[in-house]
Amino acid sequence: xxxxxxxxxxPFAPPGEPETPAPAxxxxxxxxxxxxxxxxILRGLQAGEWKPGEPIPSEMELAARFRVSQGTVRKAIxxxxxxxxxxxxxxxxxxxxxxxxxxxxxxxxRLMPDSGDPGSEGPAERQIINCKRLRASADIARSLAxxxxxxxxQLRRVLAxxxxxxxxxxxxxxxGPFKGLTASRLAVYSGPMYALFEIEFGVHMVRxxxxxxxxxADLPAAxxxxxxPGQPLLSIERxxxxxxxxxxxxxxxxxRTDTHHYKNLLS
Amino acid sequence: xxxxxxxxxxPFAPPGEPETPAPAxxxxxxxxxxxxxxxxILRGLQAGEWKPGEPIPSEMELAARFRVSQGTVRKAIxxxxxxxxxxxxxxxxxxxxxxxxxxxxxxxxRLMPDSGDPGSEGPAERQIINCKRLRASADIARSLAxxxxxxxxQLRRVLAxxxxxxxxxxxxxxxGPFKGLTASRLAVYSGPMYALFEIEFGVHMVRxxxxxxxxxADLPAAxxxxxxPGQPLLSIERxxxxxxxxxxxxxxxxxRTDTHHYKNLLS
DNA sequence: CAGTGGTCTAGACCACACT
DNA sequence: GTGTGGTCTAGACCACTGC
Numbered sequence: 001x002x003x004x005x006x007x008x009x010x011p012f013a014p015p016g017e018p019e020t021p022a023p024a025x026x027x028x029x030x031x032x033x034x035x036x037x038x039x040x041i042l043r044g045l046q047a048g049e050w051k052p053g054e055p056i057p058s059e060m061e062l063a064a065r066f067r068v069s070q071g072t073v074r075k076a077i078x079x080x081x082x083x084x085x086x087x088x089x090x091x092x093x094x095x096x097x098x099x100x101x102x103x104x105x106x107x108x109x110r111l112m113p114d115s116g117d118p119g120s121e122g123p124a125e126r127q128i129i130n131c132k133r134l135r136a137s138a139d140i141a142r143s144l145a146x147x148x149x150x151x152x153x154q155l156r157r158v159l160a161x162x163x164x165x166x167x168x169x170x171x172x173x174x175x176g177p178f179k180g181l182t183a184s185r186l187a188v189y190s191g192p193m194y195a196l197f198e199i200e201f202g203v204h205m206v207r208x209x210x211x212x213x214x215x216x217a218d219l220p221a222a223x224x225x226x227x228x229p230g231q232p233l234l235s236i237e238r239x240x241x242x243x244x245x246x247x248x249x250x251x252x253x254x255x256r257t258d259t260h261h262y263k264n265l266l267s
Numbered sequence: 268x269x270x271x272x273x274x275x276x277x278p279f280a281p282p283g284e285p286e287t288p289a290p291a292x293x294x295x296x297x298x299x300x301x302x303x304x305x306x307x308i309l310r311g312l313q314a315g316e317w318k319p320g321e322p323i324p325s326e327m328e329l330a331a332r333f334r335v336s337q338g339t340v341r342k343a344i345x346x347x348x349x350x351x352x353x354x355x356x357x358x359x360x361x362x363x364x365x366x367x368x369x370x371x372x373x374x375x376x377r378l379m380p381d382s383g384d385p386g387s388e389g390p391a392e393r394q395i396i397n398c399k400r401l402r403a404s405a406d407i408a409r410s411l412a413x414x415x416x417x418x419x420x421q422l423r424r425v426l427a428x429x430x431x432x433x434x435x436x437x438x439x440x441x442x443g444p445f446k447g448l449t450a451s452r453l454a455v456y457s458g459p460m461y462a463l464f465e466i467e468f469g470v471h472m473v474r475x476x477x478x479x480x481x482x483x484a485d486l487p488a489a490x491x492x493x494x495x496p497g498q499p500l501l502s503i504e505r506x507x508x509x510x511x512x513x514x515x516x517x518x519x520x521x522x523r524t525d526t527h528h529y530k531n532l533l534s
Numbered sequence: 535c536a537g538t539g540g541t542c543t544a545g546a547c548c549a550c551a552c553t
Numbered sequence: 554g555t556g557t558g559g560t561c562t563a564g565a566c567c568a569c570t571g572c
Contacts, residue, residue, distance in 0.1 A: 030549070032560060058538060069562045073541085083350075084534050090539045091569030108533045207534040213524035214481035214499035232481035232499035238533075257480035264531055266375045266505075267351050267474040297568075299541060325557060336543045341558085357558045358550035541567070548560070 035041040037066055038076035045085060045096060046243040052098035052198045056086060085206060099205065100195035107194070108208050108240070111255055112263045113161070123190075124159045126168075131183035133175065140172050143239055143250040151175030155183065158224050166260060168224045169253035175214075177203055177248065185245070194240075203248055208240040212262065221254050234262060276481065304333055305343035312352060312363060313510040319365035319465045323353060326361075334386035352473060365471065368378040374461070375475050375507070378522055379530045390400070390457075391426045391434075396491070398422040398450035402444065407439050410506055420444030424489050433527060435491045436520035442513065444470055461507075470515055475507040479529065488521050501529060 041056070059077065063070045065086055080086045087095050090155045099107060105123065112118055132154055141148045152172050159167040171193075173181070178201055189196045197203045213235040222229040234255040242248045255262065277330045308323070317323045326344065330337045344361055355361050366374060372390065379385055392419045403411065411419065419439050426434040438460075440448065442484040445468055456463045464470045480502040501522040509515045522529065 034560075055538095055556080060538085071563085072561060075560085088539065089570090092535080093538060093570095108531075110531075156412045187379060194549095206531065212479065212501065212529035212531060214501045214522075215501050216525075230497075232483050234479065234481045234501075255481075257482075263478035264377075264477045264479060265474065266377075266477060301541075322557095327557090338544085339542060342541085344558095355558065356551090358552080358556080360557060535572080536570105537572100538570075539568085541565100543565085544563095546560100546562085549558090551555105551557080553554085 022225065032257060033068060034072045034075040034079075037062075037073055038079055040066065042085070042243070050096050052096045052204055053101060055093040055095050083206075084256060088198060097196060097204075098195070105245075106192055108238070110262050110264060111167070111260050113260055118229075121153050121161045122162055125163070126200075127158045127160070128183045128187050129156040129158060129168075131181075131186065136172075140250060144172065144174050144247050146174055153178050153181055155186070157186075161260070164256075164259070165225045166256045167253055168221050169251055172250040177201055180211060203242055205240045205248065206242055208238050211237045213237075215254070217254065225254070225256055227256070231256075233257070236262075270394045294408075295348065300335060300341040301339045301346075303345055304340055305334060307333065308343060308347060309352070309510070311348075315469060317363050319363045319471055320368060320414075322360040322362050350473075364471075365462070366459050366465060367460075373459055375505070376470075377529050377531060378434070378527045380527050384454075388428045391428055392430070394425045394427070395450045395454050396423040397424060398453065405438075407517060411441050411514050413437065413441055420445050420448055422453070424453075428527070429502055430524075431526070432492045434520055435488050439517040454534055464515075470509055472507045472515065473509055475505050478504045481522070484521070492521070492523055494523070498523075500524070501531075 040061070044050060044056070056062075058239070059070050059073045062073045062077075066073065068242065077086060077088070081088050081094070084097055086130070087097055089095065098138060104118070113121055134154055135149045136146050136152045138148045140146075140152060141150060144152065146152070152175050153173050154170065156170050158165050160167075178197075181201070185200070186193070186196070194205045197205065207247050214232055215235045217225065217227055217231040217233050219229050221227075222231065223231065225233075234257050236251070236253045236255060238249070238251040238253070239247050240249040240251070278327065282362040294394055311317060311323070323329075324332070326337050326340045329340045329344075333340065344353065344355070348355050348361070351364055353361050366454050371385070380388055383468070386439070399421055400418060401421055402416045403413050405415045406413045407413075407419060408417060413419070416423070419442050421437065423435070423437050423441050425432050426436075445464075451465070452467070453460070461472045464472065481499055482502040484492065484494055484498040484500050486496050488494075489498065492500075501524050503518075503520045503522060505516070505520070506514050507516040
């Protein structure tokens with residue numbers, strides 16, 4: 001079965017393929033069957049055919065639906081599981097990943113207490129400082145793939161651990177998908193912000209990129225964290241993406257790192 | 268074939284298995300065949316049966332050697348490849364991962380220029396400040412899994428990008444495995460330090476953990492980086508591990524982040 | 535017990551690299 | 554052409570979950 005495409009749309013690039021357009025006469029991009037199946041399942045996820053936390057159809061069902069062997073479906077799901085888009089549970093099924101009902105409360109938060117495990121601190125105390133609607137400046141728009149002046153939602157909050165304010169962050173969200181989000185809705189909700197985004201707005205964050213710097217605390221941040229201005233803080237700029245690499249959140253945070261540290265694993 | 272062990276030694280824990288000892292009467296830990304094969308290949312890697320950059324035997328050969336099907340060997344190698352211990356190259360073979368001959372010069376360095384790709388800067392200029400033999404203090408020893416007072420090698424160096432000193436770092440290495448390392452040997456070598464470790468000392472770094480903080484530049488660091496003291500800097504403490512999770516390097520670095528940033532991908 | 539994901543096998547064929 | 558890893562299939566059986 002030589003490169004039969006299940007997809008009538010434009011061919012998608014295989015993983016390691018260079019982005020250079022193939023010269024005329026060259027072999028068209030080869031796409032293994034399981035990659036095509038993966039894209040089909042991915043579309044189901046994007047379209048919300050199965051919601052976060054719900055099971056997707058069994059491997060046998062999907063194999064029958066797509067007319068391929070179970071092994072091919074398995075390999076497609078393997079990759080989705082490796083990307084944390086779905087979670088396999090033996091004997092039960094394969095489930096759409098979710099930020100709610102997770103073992104770790106904050107999947108994307110890498111800040112750890114210097115001593116003791118992350119769980120030992122108890123939940124973070126959260127305080128919304130403000131939440132307002134405004135028009136995207138040029139750089140905010142660029143990060144969110146919007147046009148300058150399009151409506152965005154901005155909110156500022158402080159996270160404290162064991163009574164010590166540790167994180168102050170500004171969050172920008174595209175106005176469209178998050179229409180109706182208010183400070184009071186956020187304040188009432190207990191649980192990760194990304195879980196609320198899933199439940200209330202159907203936006204599932206899949207991955208994120210962070211740029212980390214060291215900066216001196218400015219006056220507003222210093223006040224919110226109860227520190228003298230000029231204190232060194234970690235500056236974290238995060239862009240979070242939903243399916244299809246669509247940016248859905250920009251977050252600029254400042255972390256105190258006198259009792260905590262940002263933990264990163266390299267391999 | 269119910270849980271036949273190829274290994275006569277103590278049973279190894281499967282990936283997700285909790286570390287609690289199984290109560291008497293419970294089913295003994297189940298280990299899939301491919302996991303056992305993986306451990307066998309891993310032993311070959313640790314023992315230096317195949318050196319970094321060299322090919323390991325073909326899947327067919329390994330399947331014959333271990334008396335299992337090619338598919339089982341494949342799954343074992345798949346996991347080793349996912350952990351970056353080996354690299355598969357279609358049509359050529361599977362090769363032991365190496366820090367030399369890599370596409371990216373520094374596999375573990377996450378510092379990126381704010382504009383332009385990492386390659387656009389050209390190679391980092393390196394300067395060894397000093398390199399001395401001494402006895403491990405308590406905290407250094409703990410990080411390297413040594414006893415206090417055991418011999419260690421300490422070196423300090425500065426990395427500059429396009430003429431701007433950007434990183435100052437102290438490196439501690441266990442004295443035993445790195446016997447004979449000198450400042451002049453390091454100065455002569457062009458290429459990643461971890462590549463030299465492979466070639467000269469047979470030590471292959473497999474993974475690393477980093478703890479990141481924001482700190483104020485102290486006087487010595489400020490002088491070396493050409494900055495006023497008190498300037499915020501990124502503090503990176505890294506422990507690098509070779510096979511078997513054995514720590515082989517402690518590194519404490521300070522990064523300027525006015526023209527560069529530390530990039531991290533979350534998923 | 536039935537249904538799920540997980541393992542293992544054997545064989546056929548494809549894509550790629552080298553010679 | 555030969556040998557490598559990569560894909561795909563079909564079938565058997567195992568481990569785990571829940572009815």
